[in-house]
Amino acid sequence: MGPIPSTLGNLSALTYISIRSNKLTGSIPPLQGLSSISFLQLADNNLTGRIPSWLGNLSSLTVIDFRKNGLVGNIPESLGDLKLLKALSLSFNKLVGSVPNSLGNLHALTEFYIDNNELEGSIAPSLFNISSLEIFNIQFNHLNGSFPLDLGSRLPNLELFLVNGNRFHGDIPPALCNTSSIQMIQMQTNFLSGKIPHCFGLRQKNLSVFGLGQNQLEATNGAEWSFLSTLTNCSHLKLIDLGENKLQGELPDLIGNLSSNLFFLNVQINNITGKIPESIGNLIGLNVLGMDINLFEGNIPSSIGNLKKLNALSISNNNLSGSIPVTFGNLSALSRLGLDGNSLSGGIPSSLSRCPLQDLNLSHNRLTGPIPKELFLVSTLSNSLILDHNLLTGPLPSEVGNLRNVAGLDFSSNNISGEIPPSIGNCQSLQHLSISGNFLQGVIPSSLGQLNGLLELDLSHNNLSGRIPNFLGNMRGLTNLNLSFNNFEGEVPKDGIFLNVTAISILGNNGLCGGISQLNLPLCSSHPSNTHSQKKTMVISIVAGVLFLTSVVVLFAIIHWRSKTRREEKHESLLTEQHMRVSYAELVNATNDFSSENLVGVGSFGSVYKGRMTNHDQQLVIAVKVFNLQTRGALKSFDAECETLRYVRHRNLLKVLTVCSSTDFRGDDFKALIYEFLPNGNLHEWLHLHPEMEGEKKVLDLVQRISIAIDVASAIDYLHHHNPFPIIHCDLKPTNVLLDNNMVAQVGDFGLARFLHEDSSDILEQSTGWAAMRGTIGYAAPEYGQGNNASIQGDVYSFGILLLEMFTGKRPTDSEVTEGCNLHKYVEMALQDQAINVIDQHLLSVTEDDEGRTRGNQQTIREKRIACIVSALEIGISCSKDLPADRMQIRDALKELLVAREKLIRGS
Template sequence: MLQVIQLNDKAFTGAIPPNIGNLKSLYSLVLNNNQLETNDWSFLTALSNCTYLQDLQLSANKLYGVLPNAIANLSTSLEHLDMSFNQLEGSLPVGFGDLINISMLTLSRNFLTGAIPATLARLEMLQGLFLDHNNFSREIPSNFGNFTRLSMLDLSFNGLSGNIPSSLGKCSLEVLSLGNNKLTGALPKDIFLISTLSIYLGFPHNLLSGPIPSEVGSLKNLIQLDIRENNFSGQIPTPLGECQIMEYLYLDGNLFQGPIPSALSQLRGLQELDLSQNNLSGPIPEFLETFSQLSYFNLSFNNLEGEVPLKGVFLNASAISIVGNRRLCGGISELKLPPCPIETSKKKHPSLKLKLVILVPIAILACILLLSFAIAQYWRHKSRKEPANMTNFNDTYIWVSYADLVRATEGFSPANLIGAGSFGSVYKGNIGGAEDINVVAVKVLNLQQRGASRSFTAECEALRCIRHRNLVKILTACSSVDFKGDDFKALVFEYLPNGSLDSWLHPKVGEQSRVLTLIQRLDIAIDVASALDYLHHHGPVPIVHCDLKPSNVLLDDDMVAHVGDFGLARFLKASFNLSSQKSTSSAALKGSIGYVAPEYGMANKVSTSGDIYSYGILLLEMFTGKRPIDESFKDGLSLRMYVEMAQANQVIDIVDRDMLEEQNGNVRST
């Protein structure tokens, strides 16, 4: 009577036994993330006896060889099949088309070849199809338009050629990923008329050409558009300005020409914009200064000219790139551009009387309009009511319930626990089903802990108004009740797979040893410094983090550092004198022993200098490999004093030995 087998992440080896087919009541078999192998696929043939089978997950094992057509004999009740991250070879059996009730088919990251069989179009219930990172060739089947329920299609990183079939415009897609193939021709207009496209539309690294259809303006709900590294030409289409929800726009590596259109001024939610390696000309539009969310902006290698703006993202040299535009001038000093020439007008100036006749009525009208706008905003703000189950986040954040997070984390399973702190625990979760897109980190607050609710509020208030590539990105928040009726609060962040800096510097007993090189440590130090510089000087309001330490520095796939955990953050009143800046909160200051600035023990005033002190301790820890509360520090000795006592010729004695051995090994190997 066994119905469910779930043995994922258990390091099992050997073959999957064929007598598993004796389990006539089995409807879910999950064996992901093991080291299981197969010789003759007899277990797959035996599973045809399991007529109730709905869920078969075998991803991240060592299954190899050619898939037999016996897969067509699996139960027609099968809804979810995942064999990704294996070593499957050969062509895809046409028998897949007989699994008529399947809704999610994932075969990503294998070595499958040949054409994608057109028989897949018979799977009318299909909602997600993931064939990315294989070696498929030839054209995308034109009958894929039959997937009227399909919401996610990923065929990226293959060798597909030919045109993109216009029939895809019949699908109800939210995600369409066709990047890193050999697709040619123009983009069909029908693709841009898919009203459901909201998460991602991408064709990067192909051979596509021609102009971008004006229908691109129909993608009013799209968050990310990526068409980089193709041969698209003409001007950047002005209808792009109608995609006002867009946050990520990548047009680099094409043949676009002409000026940057003023219509893009409507894309005020942009966080990343890349227009590099085109033939764009004219000045940099001033409206880009007002994009408060923009944290990455690349204009390099174009033909732009004139003065570089001096506000917004242009104040952060690490967030912009303008190299390869020889006629640009001005900007902040870090850009090292020549000063702009001072132009004197040769035109005859109008008389003072004429100026007054024109300007006075305009000034009066402007004052009336501003006053009216201020009054309207006041009453609108006063009458507005916040949603009951959500902290005041922008409408662009996704809404999740307690039940959604339970499902995403498999009931907050200990197997998904990736960290714990003073105010709560962090779990890895999946809010959708497409791992490349929907893997998140869920921070669940322990509301029994004193100060946890205040920490939740502080973190929401801080993260709702800051955006920077070296800060952990928040996706949403949930303030609700659990199934028992108790209060529940959680924050959902992007998942950063390389964990915390602390786990790299101080691995736990039994964990695989990972060593950061000197260059990696320098890069991380610069990343953290960039985040602090943004928080202190370039954000909407100066923010003091108050708890900077290695466990609050997280690393992404590329080992780029992101500062997180703003549960103790403080907002500062605007002031030009940092020594006079005060916290807007009078709550007792807390932090982590060893990282808190000494002056915090004498007063409840916080300043940016406190973060700088914590950053200094973090640097010493990174390059010595010792915690500030290391067991070897006794009789009043501290990490700072330990480093200070090392003379100039003894510095090598206190440097992290693991880093030195790694560095010496690299030098010897070269």
């Protein structure tokens, strides 16, 4: 919008200015003439420069709101002259220096926000004398010092005390208990020490958030844990965070007397001993329970099975023993379970299959028996199933192939026998597979070659035999391959990953030969003698009998050895391992306050920003989709994306890193989804804008386009046919197809998605207008315009239009297309005898590589390209017919596109 006009300062009678969220730039203009101004709001803009000191002369001011700008420099001392000021918000800027002592003169102040800046130094004691203060928000700065012990007596009206993310030290002021109106206490991530006062809850009936995590607080005995007793009086309590302190002693049984509304309880990373109280099962409102990395011992309470709302449970890295409670099968909302790093014994209860698990980690225990087949029928498992370092026996069930959505499987360091089940090739989303350190035999099944997304494969330390299959060299995504210490023989492949000696390990396979020279293997004999083969067969027959007799002895020896050893490293908590936690403040910092420079797209329900942040010392480039909750249907769209992403995982679907459902500094609801940022943008840009790289415009070639079409078809086929309930995307179009570093397509934006079993007549949907939304003009199926329900045939129609656009270069809304017809009819008529006229001409040009490869046979290449494009257009026509019953099935379209690509590549 540009800068604020300086002439605004001439309106001396003006009393109220609110210019919020208008992309204002420049510095704050001279407004000294506004002697009557009482309300000045310039929030959510791009203002820069310093806060002017002349503000202190506008004595009528009651509200100053400059939050979410780019203001720099110090907070002016002159602001302390505004005797009528009730609210001061300078949050989310780049302010430095200390907090002025003069602000202690603001005796009418009720709301004080200076959070999310770079302020340092201690807080002036005079600020704690403003008895009218209700909101004190100084979180996420570099402030230090200690709090006055009588703080609560000085601030009797305090409702929000937010000081987390600073460098404060010393004790928690016991007098804070005197603030009877307090609702939120957030003091996490400081250097506070000493005991937790045992008076919270005596007067604080409205306390809902009690956050003291990541400090140095102590408790060693029952008396010092008594603060929990008074907290039981807080019936509105929703969050208790005591994680990452120095708490010791036993967790008192009275913890079960806390509010049934408690949503979040975290005591992880302390030194708590003793048993987990059975009374924990009384906290029926719990959604998250974190108790990992402590010294808990004894059995896991079966009463945890009463927590029907529990979504995430982590008790990993303790000294727990006994069996996993069968009652865990009652946890009908449990999606993440971490029990790794204990001494649990017995079998894995099959009742876990009743939980909607996405992550299950039972590694580094002493679990025995076979892996229950029922565990492989949990269709929601999408992140990982980790069972390594146990004493599990028996074969891998063939039912493993039902885990079509899982990304990681780890069965390593157990006593698993038998062969690798061929059905594992059905795990199409698998990225990490480890079955090392077992007693597997037989050959590597050819079905493993179907795992196109596989990144890591570890089959080491088994009894596998046969040749190393060539298809492993054709798996483009594979980055780590360990086949060491097996009985493989024959020639090592020379393709793909086998060209990178640092990416493979084949040690301990004495029958191997050939391969690249860096492997230093003997050359393979081109004519192996029959005599040698016969001798080898005889030796195998003799040795087999001996191995059979000795294997039992070896097996028991290994079991005995493993039962005496424990791992030395501790894995991270399940609560933090798979999904990072991201706060609103972190997203603000990551996106530079959601600046326009980081804006990469605007949609119907919000905006997408590029950002950078650190997670576990790793720099991440992220895309943040922020929902505009003021837009009708936006909240429903957010819910739809979250609900859909709970169930889907596929290499051609955009992977969500995490979600942020919180409040901003004003207390307004804030909803955002965080994805990995894909640098190659979306398909629309490549089809119509042709991004410039290395000084020249880039165009998608034919192989790239048909590969992208296959990727999109694979994603839609997965959504329609490989979930408990078919999922309908409802908004398939080029802007929702994103491209990664390798130009692999990933379908995103599930804001209009639906499960097929949903009732579209839902009153809430109709009231928000969301139910009527069925995609974008040009791509939405014609029956949607008549009010018909969403269907998988509607997605197929959108895919058909997408195909036509990809190979003609024409948008469905282009004027030459829409003159009397639509894109479907436009292409259908041309295919009769003028196909060449509608084909995107970029696809017919012969590159320099083609010229060198074909040596003058350019006409043949051109004809094969036209044939491939016509096939793709015909598929598009079949998918985009007017009547849903006449449309091609998506799986058939996928098969035909694969055939077309194969012909194109083979013919080139």
